[in-house]
Amino acid sequence: MPWTVGFQPEIYFIEGNMEPAIAEQSFDRAMPAWTANGISPEKGILMNIELAMRAGGVKQPVPTSQVVDWSFVEAELKAGAAK
Secondary structure (H helix, E strand, C coil), X not given: CHHHCCCCHHHHHHHHCCCHHHXXXXXXXXXXXXXXXXXXXXXXXXXHHHHHHHHHCCCCCCCHHXXXXXXXXXXXXXXXXXX
């Protein structure tokens, strides 16, 4: 997936107050959830939510509707198919 080429776990460390090793492990665990078209299956989103909840000590459930909005991706896929 070409959009992952520039991933730098240290950015998550700087911006998210996360140790580099944890950022790398989080990315490595989450990466399989993403697809070639950029839309993650529900299972992948739930995995990322769980990782974020653990990292942030969040106890309350977080619905996927508060985390993702695929409308922009779906619009681009539709526009690309129309070409």
